[in-house]
Amino acid sequence: MTQVLDKPVQLGTPTVAERTARRRALLEWIAIHSLGVAAALFFTLPFVFVVLTSLMSDQQALTRDLVPDTWEWGNYTKVFDTPGFLTWWKNTLIYAGLGTVLTVVSSVPVAYALAKFRFRGRNLSLMLVISMMMLPPQVIIIPMYLFWAKQLDLSGTLWPLIIPMAFGDAFSIFLLRQFLMTIPNEYLDAARVDGCGELRTLLRVVLPMAKPGIAAVALFQFFYAWNDYFGPQIYASENPGAWTLSYGLESFKGAHHTDWNLTMAATVLVMAPVILVFFFAQKAFVEGVTLTGVKG
């Protein structure tokens, strides 16, 4: 109270120093937010142009126009009517859905052991997990292809991509391990004192606390399968009935030659689900990205 009474002048007329400070803050705000708007244009305009082109007529899509004269919503129906498009959707959902479930179920116990058990070779195991994670898939593709195609006769299907996910995915194991490290051991000890075995401790105590980590892993794995191009190219290319969206999308441009409008409509339809999922699960996602990088 006394302080306010001591300096009543400041309320009405700010000093020169204060005025320059305020003006500088305002200029800084304007500069930063202009930069922000410029960056936002760089990140969003490609989406905008793609959507606008997807709504043009066949002829207009071949011109330099940026905005459709007539809005051809029918382009999207045409894409769905393309032979195979719905099959690609179905295959992608099977690959991504089944793959995600298998990955989570098989990776959680491994990550738990790596994070919370003491055993000889634990550091070595973790280093091997990281090595597997960093391995370009092309390095081992020749023997893997011979194994699936020649020995098990599974080429032309997506099984060579789905089955391995039942045996732990290195990236998911690593990410989950990072997350489980943050759970204090006291919780686990309390459960053990109460007579829980390790499996019960994992299911009853750890899993409920690890939900954000599991959500992040599930999202990453779902997106990985959704986006995968190399896997379907190797194993499914010979059989269009087994193509996924990411693989089929490229052939779409081939079938429609210069029809940029239909190709862009198909592109939108491949992007849209990923972006929708992101809006529903934004927090888990960003948390996951942060986890991959920082801290041990």
Place this chain on the structure above:
Amino acid sequence: MSTRALHTLRAKRRRSALRTVAFLSPWLIGFGVFFAYPLVSTVYFSLMKYDGFGTPVFRGLGNWAYVFEDYPLFWPALRNTLWLVLVMVTCRVVFGLGVGLLITKIRTGAGVFRTLFYLPYLAPPVAATLAFVFLLNPGTGPVNSVLDGMGLPTPGWFTDPAWSKPALTALALWGVGDLMVIFMAALLDVPKEQYEAAELDGTSAWQRFRFVTLPNISPIVMFAVVTGVIQTMQYYTQPLVAGKVASGIIGGSGQQFEPGYPDKSTLTLPQLVYNLGFQRFDYGSACVVALVLFALAMAFTTLLMRRRGGLIQAGDGP
């Protein structure tokens, strides 16, 4: 200790070892079948002549000599990889740091900006590449229309060997969201007191960035550089799809496409494994390139994992 106590102790140890193995079992099988076995097998095939039919014939180092001396795509691919490491990785890290800094300074609508900056990272690579081939198509693409309207030169982008890698770099910068989030987290972790102290000393904004921010986030910058290099070793879908779509040669399984359009400028090492193995049916030489790729990837991965000062610490535990 009585023999009985010893006995129970041993049983207990055995039980805990069994339990560890049980929890690790999915990965132990996966490691053997999908990592160790194929790696050994790749070394074996790199010494064999094999086209997928009949039996492999021993060829010694013949495949190695072929790849290094006669295979016309190897050295261009390696040169492109070097270009991508030097230019694309550097641009991505600098831009990612810049956008990360910007997002920590934005006061109004920060959440909206963050989402907009992050979204392109999620765009499926094939879709994003198709979109960029369209946006950057030389004749009627929106980017060249705008450049032309401003009286600026209009490059051939994905159809010009000199511009195809810069075009891929633009695509990579568009998807910089992952680095942005990592840098953002690191920047927010820098102790505020250090900035306040520096400000009291009358330092400029640049000096504060150089002497407070950078030293604090340098491990994350290193992490971004090294993972960027490792990702470059795996760079496959974008250059291949861009080349295919821009060249106009696409047809799911039918037509043959020699990767690298235009003029080998988008070739990367992983594409060579596909070209040698699945287009030329020379599995032996494909395995040679695979091993070169393996050596490069592992060299940079050990950089990530070195124990002291390593970027991913493996040693700490409960």
